[in-house]
Every structure is written in C-alpha cells, then in structure tokens.
C-alpha cells in the first residue's frame with residue numbers, strides 16, 4: 001500500500017471509530033427452563049434480550065454479514081449484532097425460532113452432524129432442513145463435539161472432524177459457509193492455523209466486541225446463557241465497543257506460567273488510562289493493568305490462575321460515547 005492510500009484508509013478507519021460502530025455476537029445453547037441452567041436462558045429472559053436489542057437500536061444481521069466484512073477488510077458500518085446457537089438443540093426449533101421469526105431477526109445454528117437424530121434434546125435433519133429452507137444459517141461445530149484441545153486428538157483428526165462435518169452439512173442442507181464454532185470455546189494457535197489453511201472463520205466463546213481488525217479465526221462472542229443471561233448485565237455487553245488494537249500477545253492460549261502476561265498494544269484510545277480494569281477468572285475484584293506507554297499495557301494474574309479455561313476480561317468506559325464500554329478478552333487454557 002502506498003503512503004497516500006495508507007493515509008486515506010487510516011482516516012476512514014478513524015472516522016468509523018469516532019462513530020462508535022461495533023459488532024457483537026451472542027452465544028446461546030438452550031432457550032428453556034428445563035435444560036441445564038449453565039447452558040440455558042429462560043424464555044422470559046430471551047424475550048427481554050430481544051427487546052433490549054430493539055431498544056438499543058442495534059441491527060441484527062446474519063453472522064455472514066459480519067464475517068464477510070472482516071474477511072474483506074471492510075469497516076463494520078453499523079452497530080451490528082448476530083445471534084448464534086451452539087449444538088442444535090430442540091428448544092431452538094420449538095421456542096427460539098418462533099420468537100425470532102416474529103421480529104424478523106436472522107440467526108445461525110452450529111451443529112454436530114453425528115449428534116443429529118430424532119431425540120427430545122436435539123433437532124433432527126427434518127427440522128434442520130425446515131430452518132435451512134427458511135434462510136437460517138446452519139454451520140459447523142465438529143462431528144461429535146470433541147474438545148479439540150483437551151481430548152488428545154492429533155492435528156489430522158482435528159482437520160478430519162472439521163472437514164467431515166462441513167461436507168455432511170453441505171450434502172444434507174446445501175449450506176457451506178466455512179464458519180466454525182470451537183466446542184467448549186477451546187482452541188490453540190495450531191488449530192487456528194488449520195482453520196486458516198482451509199479457509200474457515202472461527203468463533204470463540206469468550207467475550208468482547210469485534211470489528212474489521214478482529215482475529216478472524218477466533219472471533220469473540222458474548223455468552224448469553226447461564227449466569228450471563230441477566231438482561232441488566234447483557235446490556236453493557238451488546239452495546240460495547242472494540243478496542244482499537246494494534247496487537248494482543250501472546251497469540252496462543254497456552255499459558256507459559258501460572259501468572260501469564262498479556263501485552264496489548266493500541267493504535268488509539270478513547271478512554272482514560274486510569275479507568276481501564278481487567279477481571280481475571282477465579283478472582284472477584286478487578287486488577288489494574290500496568291501501562292508501558294500511552295498505548296501499551298500489560299496484565300498478569302496476581303494469584304495463580306485456576307485450571308481449565310481462564311479469561312482476562314478488560315473493559316474501559318468510552319469518553320466520546322457516553323454510557324458505552326470498550327470490551328475485550330483473552331483466553332488461556334491451563335491444562
């Protein structure tokens with residue numbers, strides 16, 4: 001890119017930032033009060049979420065609107081929100097779909113083809129076909145919901161479960177989006193490379209707003225079930241803004257110590273340094289990051305991180321957009 005073009009693109013991106021555009025993605029599983037609480041949202045709360053989206057004037061778009069823009073490097077031009085459902089549960093067909101249809105909101109479902117069968121819990125192929133015929137996006141969540149990081153699969157087996165699921169979805173439903181949701185939200189750098197190599201987009205399960213500079217093989221989503229279903233706390237999340245990130249290091253999810261250090265470099269910032277706070281899984285009070293320069297901070301867990309999925313969530317209130325927060329998170333998987 002020559003200098004003039006760089007300046008033009010830079011100014012365009014800066015103008016977009018000033019307008020406070022962002023994309024967010026909600027991650028659901030069941031919409032029911034009879035399924036496991038940690039992966040469910042009640043019908044009542046789900047309805048409140050949809051009302052909240054309307055109230056905030058967000059534009060509900062198919063996930064492909066967001067992923068296509070990011071792939072093309074085009075700015076996120078509105079306050080977009082996408083609604084996603086993992087695992088292909090029956091309550092999506094029975095309960096969520098009618099409510100979403102009423103509002104004309106698009107959504108997407110991520111399935112494990114080996115688990116699609118007539119059952120009380122999961123949708124069968126006939127129901128999925130019906131959704132598909134009505135324009136619902138059905139995409140990939142592996143064949144059998146394997147944990148790609150902790151189940152001891154080889155890279156070849158990981159590639160196979162992703163490609164096989166994609167092929168079956170294509171044959172059964174004629175859909176082939178190459179959009180992949182990591183089971184349990186777990187991935188590492190090598191798995192991201194498999195996705196890149198085969199032209200897939202990856203959706204994660206840790207929270208934050210996204211824009212055209214977001215990592216396309218691990219796009220952030222806000223879980224909206226279980227303890228995260230409370231409409232009051234969800235409001236700040238779906239109205240959140242993406243940090244103007246230059247880099248987030250390390251890229252991998254494997255911590256190199258029990259106090260792993262995250263280093264974030266920003267291109268610009270629209271918040272007061274002193275107001276940036278990070279929340280670390282396993283610790284109830286926020287931690288202040290350490291500023292290395294005006295646009296670079298680091299954060300390491302004060303206490304040893306717990307086992308399993310650990311998140312560093314960092315937020316800061318916007319100066320220009322009153323009432324809105326910048327929001328990002330970093331995932332570690334502590335084996």
Ligand SMILES: [Zn+2]
Nearest residue numbers: 086087183184
């Ligand atoms: Zn899942």
